[in-house]
Amino acid sequence: MTDQDWRAVLADVVEHAVSYREGAPRRRHNPQQSYAEARAAFDAPTPERAQDGASIVAELARLAEPGLANIIGPRFFGWVMGQSHPTGVAADWLVSAWGQNVGNAHATPTASACEEVVARWLLDLLDLPPESSVGFVSGATMANFTCLAAARGEALRRVGWDVEADGLVGAPPIHVVVGEEAHSTIFSALRYLGLGAKRIVSVPVDQQGRMRAGALAQAIAPLNGPMIVIAQAGHINSGGFDPFSHVAEAAHAKGAWVHVDGAFGLWARACKDRAHLGQGLELCDSWGVDGHKWLQTPYDSAYAIVRDASAHRRAMGISASYLPEGEERHPADFTPELSRRARGFATWATIKAFGREGIDDLVQRDCALARRMAERLGVAPDVEILNDVVLNQVALRLGSDLEGEASDALTVRTIARIQREGVCFVGGAHWRGRQIIRISVCGMNTTEADADASADAILDAWRAERAAGAERIDISGALPRSP
Ligand SMILES: Cc1ncc(COP(=O)(O)O)c(C=O)c1O
Incomplete structure (x- = not known):
């Protein structure tokens, strides 16, 4: 590879990376490709001959990007994952x-x-x-x-x-x-x-x-x-x-x-x-x-x-x-x-990019955002916040007025709907005998507006699933929880 080729490849990488990161706030937060689709996209015979670097990088970006989760996006709360600070990436x-x-x-x-x-x-x-x-x-x-x-x-x-x-x-x-x-x-x-x-x-x-x-x-x-x-x-x-x-x-x-x-x-x-x-x-x-x-x-x-x-x-x-x-x-x-x-x-x-003050501020801000989301979600009468939101995690139980199985099934479907719609990304877990939604606020790019939009997207998805569920399964027969 000549010096000239090296320059071209590395310059191309910068372009791909910058355009990917700049698009993150507007991109949906779920991968736009299934695993099977991603595998099919990459599937090819073992390369026999050398290929030039710039075309490899372009091909990689084209093949990979549809199946990437928007982890660096501002409304990704699926797991406790950071957002790869650009200065850290550069280093x-x-x-x-x-x-x-x-x-x-x-x-x-x-x-x-x-x-x-x-x-x-x-x-x-x-x-x-x-x-x-x-x-x-x-x-x-x-x-x-x-x-x-x-x-x-x-x-x-x-x-x-x-x-x-x-x-x-x-x-x-x-x-x-x-x-x-x-x-x-x-x-x-x-x-x-x-x-x-x-x-x-x-x-x-x-x-x-x-x-x-x-x-x-x-x-x-x-x-x-x-x-x-x-x-x-x-x-x-x-x-x-x-x-x-x-x-x-x-x-x-x-x-x-x-x-x-x-x-x-x-x-x-x-x-x-x-x-x-x-x-x-x-x-x-x-x-x-x-x-x-x-x-x-x-x-x-x-x-x-x-x-x-x-x-x-x-x-x-x-x-x-x-x-x-x-x-x-x-x-x-x-x-x-x-x-x-x-x-x-x-x-x-x-x-160095954050400094002591920046790290202090980041942790404090994420904790405040988690509390803000919990408050916005917790006002719904059938939504229960299961944890004391002391840090950045929120454990959400949907359908607190329903029997466990009905609320668990609807919660699983709600998570799938939230992920499908991609306004934000949350995950689920089993905790204290219940299916929960888990929200982890752990990024540096999330704003109050993102937190509010995400809480609303979660509630909308829940309402939609609950309405659909009432028709699909007989949750009208599910007993209200005793007071
Ligand atoms: C409490 C705790 N311990 C350990 C791990 C594992 O960390 P890693 O995936 O970085 O190996 C995690 C990941 O979420 C965690 O939350």
């Missing part, structure tokens, strides 16, 4: 162009050094112990995995077992204590670590999905030996926070390691108005948090934060005779991978 493009592999500080001193500084910024913003180490991983799933690997190693080291050297076979059993409504990826991480997704002590939670402090104390009282307690900052449906001061005190009294899954909720610590939710979080031992959710870094980006840096390094460290060592911080000592993308640059750029 990430440079990372790709530079072709850096950030495993070892001698190979890529700049990328490694940048991560060291960004790690310090993150600890400062999140108000976490400054001595903690930070691994730049792909998502909260990997952040939880990395932190729990450190927890596993240290919990066993304290009873004289070296899991890094001797593995788990024959090791003393580890008690893993988890809130009943932990995120599903916690169980994945436990599975990867040989701790078993089901071999856990499950702690009852309250109506908001928060671990009950008394129940935790009760659950761990009879347990002895190595122990890991896993708490949560930001419940996936309610946004609720576990009572960290109590959790840390009770768990530490038993010698346990306390890990926090704070995929999105940990960012409450960076917001003056919401920081109280995460009180006591600083007492815990490790924290997993995403960049690609509330911080708006482009995918993929998350941080595995461990107070005991040596436990972190023992769990993840990679050494080989061909990898130079030294005093420098080697990024591969803190992540599961050796070769990986230089993720620190995009985080560096995104934090």
Whole structure:
């Protein structure tokens, strides 16, 4: 490829990206293609000959765009997903162009050094112990995995077992204590670590999905030996926070390691108005948090934060005779991978683009928008807001005057209608025995007008489905809920 060709390809990419992003506010929020249609669009025999770059990029944009979800659009509330800040995207493009592999500080001193500084910024913003180490991983799933690997190693080291050297076979059993409504990826991480997704002590939670402090104390009282307690900052449906001061005190009294899954909720610590939710979080031992959710870094980006840096390094460290060592911080000592993308640059750029004030404002604004939507939706007599809207999540139950099955079926159809119409995008979940609509306000582009238009679109879809449902299924026979 000549220099001239390179220029043409990269310039074309800018055009495609800019026109896609500029269209986001007006574009429908649902993909305009089904999976089958998208597959058919891409389906082609293995290419035999080289093709020129500019035509490949044009073809990619043409084939892919119809099937993209408008995640960067202002009314996308389907899952907790950020909107890829343009400055972070630009930094990430440079990372790709530079072709850096950030495993070892001698190979890529700049990328490694940048991560060291960004790690310090993150600890400062999140108000976490400054001595903690930070691994730049792909998502909260990997952040939880990395932190729990450190927890596993240290919990066993304290009873004289070296899991890094001797593995788990024959090791003393580890008690893993988890809130009943932990995120599903916690169980994945436990599975990867040989701790078993089901071999856990499950702690009852309250109506908001928060671990009950008394129940935790009760659950761990009879347990002895190595122990890991896993708490949560930001419940996936309610946004609720576990009572960290109590959790840390009770768990530490038993010698346990306390890990926090704070995929999105940990960012409450960076917001003056919401920081109280995460009180006591600083007492815990490790924290997993995403960049690609509330911080708006482009995918993929998350941080595995461990107070005991040596436990972190023992769990993840990679050494080989061909990898130079030294005093420098080697990024591969803190992540599961050796070769990986230089993720620190995009985080560096995104934090600079917002500044501390901008992050504080973003979190506060999204929380206010979530409350605004909840208020607008909650005035409808047959709509119930199931959670205390303390953060950015709203859990909505439709048909609160109907029997469960009828309201669940209508809610599923309402979600499908909302997604089909594309004014906004919401998802669903089962929570507290009911089908709910889940609204996650996690972007930087959503305005009050977007929040209002989305709430109205949800209510309109609900009214339409309810009217259609009355004809389609006999919900007139569904009993009104007893008062
Ligand atoms: C509480 C919580 N933990 C973990 C995850 C997994 O995060 P990721 O998809 O970045 O791996 C999520 C994702 O929504 C989450 O909300």
